Amino acid sequence: MAVISSAADHEAQVEAILRAWGMPRAQAGETAEILGYADLHGIDSHGMSMLPPYDQWRREGRLDLAAVPKVVKESPVSALVDGGGGLGHVPGAFAMRLAVAKAGVSGIGVCVVRNTSHFGACGYYGLIAAEAGLIGMVSTSASGVRVAPTGGASARLGTDPWCFAAPGEPGRPFLLDMATTTVAFGRVRNKANEGLPTPSGWVLDAEGRPSVDPTDVSERGGLLTSLGGTAENSSHKGYGLAMMADILSAGLAGESFPSDPLHAKGERVGLAHFFLAMDPGLFREADAFKADVARFGDAMRATPPLDPGRPVLVAGDPERAMAVRRRVEGVPMGDGLRAQIRAIAEASGADWLL
Amino acid sequence: MAVISSAADHEAQVEAILRAWGMPRAQAGETAEILGYADLHGIDSHGMSMLPPYDQWRREGRLDLAAVPKVVKESPVSALVDGGGGLGHVPGAFAMRLAVAKAGVSGIGVCVVRNTSHFGACGYYGLIAAEAGLIGMVSTSASGVRVAPTGGASARLGTDPWCFAAPGEPGRPFLLDMATTTVAFGRVRNKANEGLPTPSGWVLDAEGRPSVDPTDVSERGGLLTSLGGTAENSSHKGYGLAMMADILSAGLAGESFPSDPLHAKGERVGLAHFFLAMDPGLFREADAFKADVARFGDAMRATPPLDPGRPVLVAGDPERAMAVRRRVEGVPMGDGLRAQIRAIAEASGADWLL
Numbered sequence: 263m264a265v266i267s268s269a270a271d272h273e274a275q276v277e278a279i280l281r282a283w284g285m286p287r288a289q290a291g292e293t294a295e296i297l298g299y300a301d302l303h304g305i306d307s308h309g310m311s312m313l314p315p316y317d318q319w320r321r322e323g324r325l326d327l328a329a330v331p332k333v334v335k336e337s338p339v340s341a342l343v344d345g346g347g348g349l350g351h352v353p354g355a356f357a358m359r360l361a362v363a364k365a366g367v368s369g370i371g372v373c374v375v376r377n378t379s380h381f382g383a384c385g386y387y388g389l390i391a392a393e394a395g396l397i398g399m400v401s402t403s404a405s406g407v408r409v410a411p412t413g414g415a416s417a418r419l420g421t422d423p424w425c426f427a428a429p430g431e432p433g434r435p436f437l438l439d440m441a442t443t444t445v446a447f448g449r450v451r452n453k454a455n456e457g458l459p460t461p462s463g464w465v466l467d468a469e470g471r472p473s474v475d476p477t478d479v480s481e482r483g484g485l486l487t488s489l490g491g492t493a494e495n496s497s498h499k500g501y502g503l504a505m506m507a508d509i510l511s512a513g514l515a516g517e518s519f520p521s522d523p524l525h526a527k528g529e530r531v532g533l534a535h536f537f538l539a540m541d542p543g544l545f546r547e548a549d550a551f552k553a554d555v556a557r558f559g560d561a562m563r564a565t566p567p568l569d570p571g572r573p574v575l576v577a578g579d580p581e582r583a584m585a586v587r588r589r590v591e592g593v594p595m596g597d598g599l600r601a602q603i604r605a606i607a608e609a610s611g612a613d614w615l616l
Numbered sequence: 617m618a619v620i621s622s623a624a625d626h627e628a629q630v631e632a633i634l635r636a637w638g639m640p641r642a643q644a645g646e647t648a649e650i651l652g653y654a655d656l657h658g659i660d661s662h663g664m665s666m667l668p669p670y671d672q673w674r675r676e677g678r679l680d681l682a683a684v685p686k687v688v689k690e691s692p693v694s695a696l697v698d699g700g701g702g703l704g705h706v707p708g709a710f711a712m713r714l715a716v717a718k719a720g721v722s723g724i725g726v727c728v729v730r731n732t733s734h735f736g737a738c739g740y741y742g743l744i745a746a747e748a749g750l751i752g753m754v755s756t757s758a759s760g761v762r763v764a765p766t767g768g769a770s771a772r773l774g775t776d777p778w779c780f781a782a783p784g785e786p787g788r789p790f791l792l793d794m795a796t797t798t799v800a801f802g803r804v805r806n807k808a809n810e811g812l813p814t815p816s817g818w819v820l821d822a823e824g825r826p827s828v829d830p831t832d833v834s835e836r837g838g839l840l841t842s843l844g845g846t847a848e849n850s851s852h853k854g855y856g857l858a859m860m861a862d863i864l865s866a867g868l869a870g871e872s873f874p875s876d877p878l879h880a881k882g883e884r885v886g887l888a889h890f891f892l893a894m895d896p897g898l899f900r901e902a903d904a905f906k907a908d909v910a911r912f913g914d915a916m917r918a919t920p921p922l923d924p925g926r927p928v929l930v931a932g933d934p935e936r937a938m939a940v941r942r943r944v945e946g947v948p949m950g951d952g953l954r955a956q957i958r959a960i961a962e963a964s965g966a967d968w969l970l
Contacts, residue, residue: 274732302629335898335899335900337723337898337913338722339693339722339723339898340723340724340898342898342899342900346679366759368692368722369691369693370693370695370724370726372724372894373897374899397863397864409864409929410919411916411919411930412928412929413921413922413923413926413927413928413929414916414920414921414922414928415919415920415921415922416919416920418915418916418919426856426857426860427864428860428867436859436860436863438853438856438857438859438860440850440853440856444844444849444850445850461848461849463846463848463849464849470922478724489843489844489850489853489854490798490845491844491849492817493843494817495798495815495817495818495845496794496799496843498629498929498931499792499794499843500843501795501931502780502792502931503780503792505790505792505912505913505916505930505931506780506782506790506792508912508913509751509782509790509909510751512908513782513896513905513908513909513912514898514899514900514905515899515900516899516900516904516905516908519908519911519912519915520626521912521915521916522915524769540726542867542868543618543691544689544691544694544726544868545689545694545695545696545728545869545870546689546696546868546869546870550870551867551868551870554866554867554870554873555863555867557873558859558862558863558867558873559859559874561772561873561875561876562765562768562772562859562875563772565764565765565768565769565772566768566770567767567768567769567771568767568768568769569767572767573767574765574766574767574768575766575767575852576765576859577852577855577856577859599716
């Protein structure tokens with residue numbers, strides 16, 4: 263069962279909880295908007311459902327909810343930003359906007375954020391670049407260590423996601439937002455929250471055996487598979503993409519890797535993010551590039567589908583379609599998650615708006 | 617059956633054929649070195665086995681074997697290079713070296729090559745960046761159109777590969793060189809050349825049904841699966857990575873996409889490549905970064921393995937181990953390929969050295 267609320271109420275509930283936690287108005291508004299973006303676009307694993315783990319970090323005293331991002335090292339094409347030990351949304355948006363500004367002057371900008379934590383859905387930041395007419399790349403280290411390297415029997419990596427974005431038709435950029443595992447942990451957690459099994463190939467139990475029980479991962483130390491699924495079907499590629507996501511974020515920021523024994527267990531959460539923005543005008547007329555990206559996407563959408571009722575989609579299409587629907591119909595919330603969020607609101611003295 | 621020859625003889629055979637085709641000495645030497653790198657490192661799909669398709673392009677009059685790369689648009693952080701309508705190896709190495717040089721001055725360099733063709737293994741170019749102490753990214757459009765977008769029943773994409781590289785322990789950089797399909801076409805072609813079946817999950821027949829017959833792809837219009845393998849197991853991620861590889865190469869270069877009806881069918885082959893080099897010193901002390909990348913890799917290698925006889929590897933390790941072995945034992949060549957190469961050598965008047 264799911265209760266449905268308007269996107270505005272849903273986002274207001276997130277903001278009310280963040281404010282009750284002591285986050286200043288400006289940061290709470292932006293953080294709620296970014297979490298609301300995820301839920302509105304159907305990325306349920308990275309919206310409201312992140313409040314329980316954020317609440318745990320907060321109660322452990324490991325988040326500075328009033329943190330303000332600061333530039334600590336800079337060049338015409340780059341900046342290292344210190345997130346101040348808070349949530350990652352505000353420094354993430356700041357860093358991508360700074361990368362966009364640098365790309366406006368130098369053609370390319372790369373910003374890395376250190377001393378940060380979870381920043382919601384990668385795609386939000388890639389979209390900032392694409393909406394500015396730029397190519398965007400984003401990666402981040404993840405806090406949960408739930409993935410074994412190919413051929414390994416113990417977890418050493420997170421879901422360590424990437425976003426790749428490119429401007430095309432206005433309002434319809436190419437926007438690939440992907441965990442480097444077969445699926446994001448949040449999708450497994452959401453199955454567990456609702457008591458549903460996971461499809462074959464998503465998870466392994468703690469001994470590395472295939473499983474369809476999401477609680478093997480959420481409760482009993484099981485593992486997510488790297489994209490590819492098995493060694494024979496090239497899970498080393500998903501594993502390699504995860505390492506590179508960590509190298510660009512944690513590596514360039516000087517934060518811990520998921521394989522470090524104390525990763526995300528310190529006084530601060532200690533994650534890191536990577537943002538790149540690049541002007542296609544460095545190479546050719548930008549409008550011609552955008553027209554070509556639009557044409558490329560349309561060629562995909564025009565591919566004869568395997569199932570006549572299910573047209574071929576392009577990265578970004580499913581999320582945009584979901585946002586159109588949820589803006590009208592509202593945002594659903596399963597009973598399991600709803601109970602958790604209600605308890606968090608009550609414990610922190612936030613109004614219940616849903 | 618395979619005949620084994622020394623790496624030097626193997627590379628000399630490639631060079632002799634390129635010279636017999638009319639490629640000038642300097643270009644032939646560099647091209648042979650890059651193809652020899654692939655065979656030496658066990659990337660058999662991208663070395664000598666590419667000579668038959670190159671020969672076909674040549675006989676069709678679609679390769680300028682004496683082409684010299686030229687910079688046609690430039691900024692302190694970027695260059696657009698025209699490959700001159702030849703093979704891609706020489707302009708590829710030129711463009712990555714130019715990106716490295718720009719990164720030396722500006723911290724980052726991005727070069728795109730247009731009017732080019734196949735450039736061998738992506739990893740060769742990523743390694744140029746890593747050996748210069750820089751992070752490297754490479755992508756290219758592919759000539760073969762053998763991959764359907766997720767949910768589609770017709771081929772619209774190539775294997776469109778990526779390389780991600782980062783310097784770590786000297787001589788042992790992180791080096792991920794991956795097709796965005798479950799496997800590269802060359803690995804399927806090599807199975808077909810030797811009359812062997814493909815593992816489950818690698819290929820689909822022309823109607824999109826799972827198959828283990830590599831000739832379904834090499835001879836009967838079958839398809840490769842995108843990394844992930846099935847829609848349920850997130851093949852949209854491999855599909856999206858393929859689109860982004862094309863956007864960064866063909867899109868920024870203004871060349872055709874694999875979905876264009878005349879892709880790689882024009883007077884010139886018309887592929888494009890993308891190269892990025894970035895100095896980790898933009899963000900922190902470069903030696904500390906490299907030490908962290910080395911430590912991260914060592915943590916993976918120290919993971920308890922599923923099979924005690926097969927230690928966990930890091931991207932770049934399998935290829936380096938193969939190169940150590942083949943430098944001593946020589947480079948093997950299956951009978952099917954050997955017969956093809958011998959016929960090409962005879963037809964072009966090149967000495968037979970193997």
